[in-house]
Amino acid sequence: MNCSANTKTHLHLCHFHTSSLPWKPVVSSSPSLLGFPSTKKISLFGESTVISSTSAQHIPISAAATAPHSNDTNDNFMEDGGILDGNAAKGSGTTARGRRLLKVREEKRKREYDQLHNYPAWAKVLENACQNDEELRAILGDSIGNPELMRKRVEERVRQKGRDFRKSKTGSVVAFKVSFRDFNPSDSYIWFQLYGSPSDRDVNLLGSVIQSWYVMGRLGSFNSSNLQLANSLMEHNPLYDADKGFKVMPSSFHDITDVEFQDNWGRVWVDLGTSDFFAIDILLNCLTVLSSEYLGIQQVVFGGRKIGDWEEGMTNPDYGYKNFKI
Numbered sequence: 001m002n003c004s005a006n007t008k009t010h011l012h013l014c015h016f017h018t019s020s021l022p023w024k025p026v027v028s029s030s031p032s033l034l035g036f037p038s039t040k041k042i043s044l045f046g047e048s049t050v051i052s053s054t055s056a057q058h059i060p061i062s063a064a065a066t067a068p069h070s071n072d073t074n075d076n077f078m079e080d081g082g083i084l085d086g087n088a089a090k091g092s093g094t095t096a097r098g099r100r101l102l103k104v105r106e107e108k109r110k111r112e113y114d115q116l117h118n119y120p121a122w123a124k125v126l127e128n129a130c131q132n133d134e135e136l137r138a139i140l141g142d143s144i145g146n147p148e149l150m151r152k153r154v155e156e157r158v159r160q161k162g163r164d165f166r167k168s169k170t171g172s173v174v175a176f177k178v179s180f181r182d183f184n185p186s187d188s189y190i191w192f193q194l195y196g197s198p199s200d201r202d203v204n205l206l207g208s209v210i211q212s213w214y215v216m217g218r219l220g221s222f223n224s225s226n227l228q229l230a231n232s233l234m235e236h237n238p239l240y241d242a243d244k245g246f247k248v249m250p251s252s253f254h255d256i257t258d259v260e261f262q263d264n265w266g267r268v269w270v271d272l273g274t275s276d277f278f279a280i281d282i283l284l285n286c287l288t289v290l291s292s293e294y295l296g297i298q299q300v301v302f303g304g305r306k307i308g309d310w311e312e313g314m315t316n317p318d319y320g321y322k323n324f325k326i
Helices: 096-117 121-129 134-143 147-161 200-218 242-247 278-293
Strands: 002-006 011-016 024-026 033-035 039-044 047-052 058-060 062-064 177-181 188-194 259-262 265-271 297-303 321-324
Touching: 121 134, 121 147, 134 147, 200 259, 200 265, 200 278, 200 321, 278 297
Parallel strands: 177 297
Antiparallel strands: 002 011, 011 047, 024 062, 033 058, 039 047, 188 265, 188 297, 259 265, 259 321
């Protein structure tokens, strides 16, 4: 509150205002005579003024109040993008910078809305899983936020390495079934039923086991005539008769085909030759660990010409055919 007193006219001017700058009366050199009642409230330039006089009826006076003015057009905008009244915004209602800001905010709100309401649920699950899975994070890479690209990356990974992202043990906890159907050791198929269509990784795993089994049989490993250490006690240093082992009639795996797959079935044709039947036990031992630790197998069938929905002559990869070269 600022007050000034004129002793000659006994004029008391009281100015009430909210500005931080002082209000000052200005006496004009060529005043206009204004007449007021003895006590009256009037408004000068938008400010409230009380004038009280006991003797003067005509008072030469003009009053003015000044306020700071800013040339910064940014003052016309609030933090939330609203527009304040100001000289810079009176022409078109906004400024170029303001329009750009409004456009950026609108695009951002649209993206957030689309991500919230139109973003696939499975994509959100993958993004959350990336926080705890370095392998999945490396697979998705810069595709996060783009569902179509994420889908392609995941499908490629599934095709190459299988479906499980997080478990190091990818086999089955259930033992597979074993059956024989007129099995002829010199001319028969061995069938493998998996829990699903094999990935490239699954084909390589099972094919590598069969290939190793064949190589060992080809080198005469499955020969029950020379099992000198099978029943020996290992508490003391055992003795091995190399001459006896050299004189034993060799046994050899004769022939084998490539390992073929159609959907979840695989097969391989074998001719065990002169190898002993315990070669079958060794193969089943290998497949047991393979199934429990890496690749789930439902059943193994020895013999039979057609199992499941196997189609002879169908070798088109587009229909689920895969093979492993022995």
